Amino acid sequence: MSLSPSIFVIYVAAALAEIGGCFAVWAVLRLDRSALWLIPGCLSLALFAGLLTLIDSAAAGRAFAAYGGVYIAASLGWMWLIEDVRPDRWDVAGLVLCLIGASTILWGPRGA
Numbered sequence: 001m002s003l004s005p006s007i008f009v010i011y012v013a014a015a016l017a018e019i020g021g022c023f024a025v026w027a028v029l030r031l032d033r034s035a036l037w038l039i040p041g042c043l044s045l046a047l048f049a050g051l052l053t054l055i056d057s058a059a060a061g062r063a064f065a066a067y068g069g070v071y072i073a074a075s076l077g078w079m080w081l082i083e084d085v086r087p088d089r090w091d092v093a094g095l096v097l098c099l100i101g102a103s104t105i106l107w108g109p110r111g112a
Helices: 005-030 035-052 060-081 089-107
Strands: none
Touching (some): 035 060
C-alpha cells in the first residue's frame, strides 16, 4: 500500500468524520447538549466507516491500523483547534511514535 494523495485524502476525511461523530456523543453525554446531536453524529460515523472501505488494501485490518496514525494526528489537531487545548510534549512524542508505527504498517516489506 502506498500513500497516494487519494489515500491521504480518504484517511483525513475519515478522521474528521470519526472525530465529529464521537464528539457529538461526547457533547450529549458530557456537555449536556441535546440528544439531537446524535443524528449528525451517527451519520458522521457511518461516513467514517464507508470512507475506510475505499482504501485499496488486501486486508481491512491493515488499512484500519495504518489509519490509526492519521486519526491520532487529527485528534490532537481537533483538541488544539476546536477545544483550545494545546498538545504538550507527551502528546507530540506519542504522535511521533504512532506515525512511525503507521508508516511501518503502510510501507513495511511484505513477503510473498
